[in-house]
Amino acid sequence: MPEIKVVENILDANDQIAARTRQQLDALGVVALNIMASPGGGKTSVIMQTISALKDEARIGVMEGDVVMIDVEKVAALGVPVTLVNTGGNCHLDANMVSSALPSLPMDALDLLIIENVGNLICPAAFQLGHHVNVVIASVPEGDDKPYKYPAMFRGADVLLLNKIDLMDYIDFRLDYFRHGVEVLNPGVAFFPVSCKTGEGFDAWLDWLRARVAQRSATNEA
Ligand SMILES: Nc1nc2c(ncn2[C@@H]2O[C@H](COP(=O)(O)OP(=O)(O)OP(=O)(O)O)[C@@H](O)[C@H]2O)c(=O)[nH]1
Numbered sequence: 001m002p003e004i005k006v007v008e009n010i011l012d013a014n015d016q017i018a019a020r021t022r023q024q025l026d027a028l029g030v031v032a033l034n035i036m037a038s039p040g041g042g043k044t045s046v047i048m049q050t051i052s053a054l055k056d057e058a059r060i061g062v063m064e065g066d067v068v069m070i071d072v073e074k075v076a077a078l079g080v081p082v083t084l085v086n087t088g089g090n091c092h093l094d095a096n097m098v099s100s101a102l103p104s105l106p107m108d109a110l111d112l113l114i115i116e117n118v119g120n121l122i123c124p125a126a127f128q129l130g131h132h133v134n135v136v137i138a139s140v141p142e143g144d145d146k147p148y149k150y151p152a153m154f155r156g157a158d159v160l161l162l163n164k165i166d167l168m169d170y171i172d173f174r175l176d177y178f179r180h181g182v183e184v185l186n187p188g189v190a191f192f193p194v195s196c197k198t199g200e201g202f203d204a205w206l207d208w209l210r211a212r213v214a215q216r217s218a219t220n221e222a
Pocket residue numbers: 037038039040041042043044045046071118119163164165166167194195196197198
């Protein structure tokens with residue numbers, strides 16, 4: 001089937017650029033997160049809470065995959081370097097976009113690069129960017145069936161945050177059903193229920209991230 005061949009070639013070219021980016025990041029000792037979620041799931045909110053908590057202990061830079069400056073301006077107000085990765089309206093970031101945006105950030109003065117992908121639970125899962133960690137954010141108002149409907153996204157997660165748990169009392173969200181769907185796809189994935197509004201659950205996520213950044217630094221120094 002020729003259509004499938006074309007898609008394979010595109011992904012192959014993408015993966016080659018992603019591999020180069022990964023080498024650059026590793027040489028610099030920068031850990032990169034690919035933050036993925038539905039539109040409005042809480043990507044920017046999680047990024048901002050994370051920056052506020054960690055910016056005195058880690059040097060953080062941010063890439064915002066978007067077509068407008070709204071999220072860039074929010075992150076810039078926290079005083080960390082941030083750049084827009086203009087997706088031109090595409091439904092996902094790709095390795096070329098991220099690679100082209102690297103010179104816009106002071107990469108040799110960072111420990112952690114946070115990449116906010118386009119709000120979408122399907123396309124971003126298929127594209128390597130050169131990052132180290134897939135962070136998937138689900139949120140309570142989206143419903144408890146999301147792992148069942150978007151399996152590739154949940155299967156590929158290294159970390160899963162369930163955001164907006166402050167809204168649990170207002171939504172019919174069966175946490176057991178959600179967790180079962182995740183466990184079938186991705187047993188043992190690091191899972192953190194959080195609320196960006198109240199801060200609940202954030203300490204566990206921050207500890208996980210601190211450990212991941214420390215692991216990278218230790219490898220780099222060795
Ligand atoms: N109640 C509640 N609202 C939240 C929470 N986290 C985020 N929000 C709100 O949800 C809305 C969307 O949050 P964003 O962080 O902008 O979500 P996003 O995924 O970056 O959205 P896009 O970039 O547009 O895809 C905003 O109005 C936030 O204030 C939370 O934990 N609880």
